[in-house]
Amino acid sequence: MTSQNDTWISLKKNYITQVEKALSGISHPKKKDVLADVTSHLDQRYAELAEDQKTHQALEEIITEMGPASDYAELLEPEAKQRKKILPLLVACSLLVAALLIIAANVSNHPKYGAKLRELFNRNFTANPFFSISNFEKIEPGMTETQVRDLIGYPMIRRQIAHNPNASPEQIAIRKDEIHWDYTEPAFNGADYYQSCRVTLSKNTGTVLRTSLHRSSYANGSTTNPAYALFPLKVGSLEVKTFDNKTLQLTSTDSQISIVIIGGRNSISDMKPEWLDKYHQQAQTLLDSVQARDISVYYIKRDMRERIVGSRDFDFDYVIYKKGNIYSLPTLYASLDEQVNDSYQQDRRWLIKRLMKE
């Protein structure tokens, strides 16, 4: 037993020394924490072995399962590896493309999103409550963003070719000043496809350049993120729990608009005051911007998300409730692109104003 213990101490020391050496080339502030965590992990693995399991082979296996020491520096400071080891660009790109192709082979045919889309569309979900194919067909080059919104509402997602990993440098050069506003509409009852409708706008002028429409199979529904295609959701009257454990009644006969903020936690004690302040401030800024100070704002527990948006998978933090309907409030999180983010801000103002009129 003592012999195995000595073996373990030696194996562990040797591994930690290797990790320490691997980390010596970087200056990350948490290097010591990593070493302490790895040591603690190894101690726990050893402690979990019964005495008769502490064979030399089992001990070596624990070390092997930790992975090579060289991984630590690369994972702690990925940039360091790039600086140190310049891979030929072509090889790196080939690896990435091949990686993505294999992932796609496994993921893109997964029925998950297709099934979700079909289920949602069967429940009469559309991209947004204001979209229609007939109005989409009225979009013409030269129209402004506001005119597009007034005709077909806000898009379920905005995309730029510069963010498309498959776009060639030539495509990016030609289309770098374009933003796609993508909408989705079910084709018709019983069809096994839905329609993807795209409005392409110029980033520079904010006006429409062209539109396009194509059919997408539900089976390959991963081409669309269904999380952006859900609303309005008819939920009727709702009874939900707020953060401070009060029961909130949202009544379908009441024409009052309510903003419902779905928290990332279930208890007010788990919410940091600054998070609540931030949510409140964002909601207030939004309401101020549309001069709608009498709209109520409620904070709902995370567990209530499924009841409100129909699925736990869809991660909305802001929704609007009016007359038994839930409307998505385009994300308040800043997009990677300032201009796109500004468009989302306008979507939010537009939606509230529109609902106030109805």
Add this chain to the structure above:
Amino acid sequence: MNLNNWQTQLRKGLLDIVILNLLSHDTCHGYEMVRRLKQIDGLKLREGNIYPILARLQTDGLITAALKPSKDGPPRKYYELTETGHKALQEMNLHWEMIVSSIATVRKGDNK
């Protein structure tokens, strides 16, 4: 092409999003995270890999760690997603879906 090397690099590259998604459901300590992720065959997690990533995500402000007492040993470091982490994760998940869908488009030949 060394397929094993490629698979290893790919898995390592995806660990950030995997860990953040795991923490989006619950707070967790490192050892428990390893245990849960090892049950997922496709990830083929190397146990030590998780710690440098957790350290980096902490430095980036996406997660926080707090020591909490443990019934069966010394206090454990529990990790939790910050609000910034939640938001970053949403963006990462969206980006991931966009990549997958873009490849699906190429695979189907729709981009000709």
